[in-house]
Amino acid sequence: MRKDECFYLGKIAKKFSFKGEVLIYLDTDEPELYQNLESVFIEYNKNLVPFFIEKSSLHKDTFLRVKFEDVDTELDADNMKNLEVYLPLTMLPKLEGNKFYFHEIIGFKVIDQRLGDIGTVHTILDNAAQPIFEIFKGQKQVLVPMIDSFIIEVNRKDKELVLNTPVGLVDLYLE
Numbered sequence: 001m002r003k004d005e006c007f008y009l010g011k012i013a014k015k016f017s018f019k020g021e022v023l024i025y026l027d028t029d030e031p032e033l034y035q036n037l038e039s040v041f042i043e044y045n046k047n048l049v050p051f052f053i054e055k056s057s058l059h060k061d062t063f064l065r066v067k068f069e070d071v072d073t074e075l076d077a078d079n080m081k082n083l084e085v086y087l088p089l090t091m092l093p094k095l096e097g098n099k100f101y102f103h104e105i106i107g108f109k110v111i112d113q114r115l116g117d118i119g120t121v122h123t124i125l126d127n128a129a130q131p132i133f134e135i136f137k138g139q140k141q142v143l144v145p146m147i148d149s150f151i152i153e154v155n156r157k158d159k160e161l162v163l164n165t166p167v168g169l170v171d172l173y174l175e
Contacts, residue, residue, distance in 0.1 A: 001041055001048050006086035007103070009034065012042070015077035016065055022077050024064040024085055031062055033093060041086040048086055098154050102126065105154065105161055110135050110144075113152060113164045118142055118174065121161060133161075142173040 010026040026034060035058050041048040052069040059065040071077060092101060102124040110133070112118045119137030124146065126132075135142040144150065144165060153162040 001050070001086075001088065003043070003048060003086065006041060006048065006088055007092055007101070009040065009085045009087050010064070011085065012080045012083045013063065014081060015074055016059075017077075018074050019067070020071040020073050020077045021065060021067045022071070022080055023059060024066055026062055026064055030093070031058055031064065034064060034087075037087075041088075042080070043084045043086065098148075098151050100154050102131070104156075108154075108159045108161045110142075111160055111162045112170055113162065114167070115165075115170055115174070118163075118170050137174060140173055142170055144170065 008027060010024050010028070013023045013025045015021065016023050024040075028034065035056060037053055037056060039050050039052045042051050043049075051071075054067045054069055056064055056066045071080065089103070095101065095104075105121050106123060108121045110118050110121060117137075119135040119140070119142055122134045122136045122141075124131050125134050125143070131146040133142075133144040133146055135144060144163065150163050150165055151161070152164050153160075155162065
């Protein structure tokens with residue numbers, strides 16, 4: 001399994017017991033969706049390695065308490081601390097309407113209600129306080145804050161994102 005075929009689920013935060021259990025911090029709004037997993041992929045030496053789960057349960061809302069097969073000691077669990085946990089993209093719950101996963105809209109054509117075609121979504125810049133659509137129209141980069149009121153429609157069938165941006169925001173880039 002390659003990393004680009006997976007999504008980040010969380011990180012192993014710490015060991016939980018002397019029997020090799022760990023706590024995985026779940027980076028999700030719906031941790032309950034992930035409490036009955038059979039396996040996960042853990043990034044180890046830049047490779048995704050499958051780990052099979054013997055048992056798991058939710059712990060304090062955002063953690064998953066997990067006992068992996070063949071992880072039986074405190075030392076085994078300690079060695080897993082801070083490793084990232086992934087699942088295949090096929091396991092993501094389907095979103096509808098104007099909700100979307102960042103990876104899902106890469107390559108979508110962006111239509112502004114006022115200006116028409118303003119380019120294609122290249123990536124989502126998520127290192128600022130507000131995620132930003134990075135759109136390219138030819139060689140011109142267009143940056144649009146990802147604000148719910150700007151998003152009119154996510155058309156998965158036609159791979160289009162319809163926005164209603166304020167006057168001047170996009171015009172600035174395309175002049």
